[in-house]
Amino acid sequence: MPISVIVPRALTPYTRGVGTLVIEERCRTVGDALAAVAARVPALTDRVLTEQGELRRHVNVFVDEESVRFIDGLATPVPDGSTITILPAVSGG
Amino acid sequence: MPATSPRHDSGDVLVLVGTMKGAFIFSSDAKRKKWTMDGPHFPGQAIYSLAFDQRGGRSRLLAGTQSSHWGGTIRLSDDFGQTWVGPERQAVRFPEGSGLSLAGIWQITPGRADEPDVLWCGVEPAALFESRDGGESWEPVEGLLNHEHRPKWMPGGGGLCLHTIVVDPRDRSRMAIAISTAGFYRTDDGGKSWRPRNNGVRAVFLPNKMPEFGQCVHKVAHHPSRPERLFLQNHWGLYRSDDWGDSWQDIANGVPSDFGFAMAAHPHNADTVYIVPIKSDEFRVVPDAKLRVYRTRDAGASWEPLTRGLPQEDAFECVLRDGLATDTHDRAGIYFGTRSGKVFASSDDGDSWTSLADALPPVCCVKAAVVA
Numbered sequence: 001m002p003i004s005v006i007v008p009r010a011l012t013p014y015t016r017g018v019g020t021l022v023i024e025e026r027c028r029t030v031g032d033a034l035a036a037v038a039a040r041v042p043a044l045t046d047r048v049l050t051e052q053g054e055l056r057r058h059v060n061v062f063v064d065e066e067s068v069r070f071i072d073g074l075a076t077p078v079p080d081g082s083t084i085t086i087l088p089a090v091s092g093g
Numbered sequence: 094m095p096a097t098s099p100r101h102d103s104g105d106v107l108v109l110v111g112t113m114k115g116a117f118i119f120s121s122d123a124k125r126k127k128w129t130m131d132g133p134h135f136p137g138q139a140i141y142s143l144a145f146d147q148r149g150g151r152s153r154l155l156a157g158t159q160s161s162h163w164g165g166t167i168r169l170s171d172d173f174g175q176t177w178v179g180p181e182r183q184a185v186r187f188p189e190g191s192g193l194s195l196a197g198i199w200q201i202t203p204g205r206a207d208e209p210d211v212l213w214c215g216v217e218p219a220a221l222f223e224s225r226d227g228g229e230s231w232e233p234v235e236g237l238l239n240h241e242h243r244p245k246w247m248p249g250g251g252g253l254c255l256h257t258i259v260v261d262p263r264d265r266s267r268m269a270i271a272i273s274t275a276g277f278y279r280t281d282d283g284g285k286s287w288r289p290r291n292n293g294v295r296a297v298f299l300p301n302k303m304p305e306f307g308q309c310v311h312k313v314a315h316h317p318s319r320p321e322r323l324f325l326q327n328h329w330g331l332y333r334s335d336d337w338g339d340s341w342q343d344i345a346n347g348v349p350s351d352f353g354f355a356m357a358a359h360p361h362n363a364d365t366v367y368i369v370p371i372k373s374d375e376f377r378v379v380p381d382a383k384l385r386v387y388r389t390r391d392a393g394a395s396w397e398p399l400t401r402g403l404p405q406e407d408a409f410e411c412v413l414r415d416g417l418a419t420d421t422h423d424r425a426g427i428y429f430g431t432r433s434g435k436v437f438a439s440s441d442d443g444d445s446w447t448s449l450a451d452a453l454p455p456v457c458c459v460k461a462a463v464v465a
Contacts (some may be wrong), residue, residue, distance in 0.1 A: 042182035
């Protein structure tokens with residue numbers, strides 16, 4: 001089953017307004033899924049990952065309802081049919 | 094304050110104000126009596142660097158934008174901020190494998206007049222990038238990126254930032270940069286090699302107070318007509334060099350504190366420089382709660398306080414390193430912004446001041462330009 005990637009509203013200008021990307025490619029990990037996103041919308045992953053490929057400090061990525069920060073980061077497994085949600089962290093002042 | 098028109102006439106003045114939550118553009122005619130404000134541009138993003146480039150037939154604004162969530166890039170506008178464009182990809186990026194990721198864009202500096210497509214930007218972590226297409230794409234300067242001192246550079250309170258870029262208008266092979274906390278470095282071979290030039294500059298926070306490098310230089314200014322004469326506001330210390338930084342002399346003559354951040358050169362007089370002294374590194378507000386700009390007109394032999402129109406009591410203000418700027422009219426405009434969101438302007442070389450804004454977000458940078 002494909003994986004869904006939910007794009008935060010702030011980044012939809014880079015997806016031509018599309019709020020959910022459907023990834024048909026086989027993805028074992030969150031990193032694989034973001035690589036598939038990068039191949040399609042590189043500007044989107046620029047905002048999620050640093051140029052060294054690390055998750056930005058104030059960006060959270062969830063597999064279904066679990067934050068990957070508490071699992072295995074970008075190596076977190078992605079089951080078939082799961083939903084990856086990208087959200088800005090609570091930060092600022 | 095009324096909204097501005099995106100069109101401007103020759104002689105109009107633009108004052109670009111970057112804040113922690115967006116950029117604002119103040120504009121006026123040459124008299125600088127009535128101002129309009131446009132903004133915020135990039136609401137919610139920290140804007141530590143702004144520039145206006147009029148070389149090569151352009152009228153281009155450049156903004157270094159930094160989202161606390163989504164990272165930073167450089168955005169461009171050729172219509173005075175009415176619309177902004179920029180590459181969708183992160184324009185300023187460290188090479189893969191460098192182990193470095195962009196944390197902020199601290200300075201954007203147009204290059205020499207005879208190289209109208211060249212711009213420079215200084216970033217955090219400390220590195221220098223060059224654009225050869227008017228600011229659309231950027232490449233790191235390898236000689237500084239791979240500098241042997243890099244492992245020993247230490248971040249200051251604002252991070253390990255390259256915040257100052259000094260271009261020699263006469264010699265394409267020479268330019269200089271300043272890093273907090275690494276000090277002042279100069280290249281004489283077009284960026285291939287960089288040598289520290291901190292002889293005489295103190296580092297009060299190190300056991301060795303006069304190291305070869307490691308100083309926390311806050312700002313360096315010079316006048317293009319006399320590029321070898323440099324003025325330096327240090328983390329404690331006020332200096333002048335007459336030899337492109339080979340040696341530095343203390344010029345803290347009559348200032349209430351030689352701690353401070355901001356420094357700006359007068360546009361027409363190479364002996365005139367402006368600073369805003371700060372009480373101390375522990376209490377980063379202006380001395381005696383009086384908001385005073387200090388001006389030297391004799392290259393640092395003496396300094397005079399400029400106070401007319403500025404609050405002289407209960408002013409617990411601070412002006413950051415890029416928060417002070419000058420325009421290029423004959424009677425120079427001087428501008429500064431504070432961490433409490435106030436912006437002040439002078440249209441008479443600093444003799445008197447008026448308020449442009451009273452409640453902006455904390456001001457990170459102020460730049461000024463006269464429309465050609």
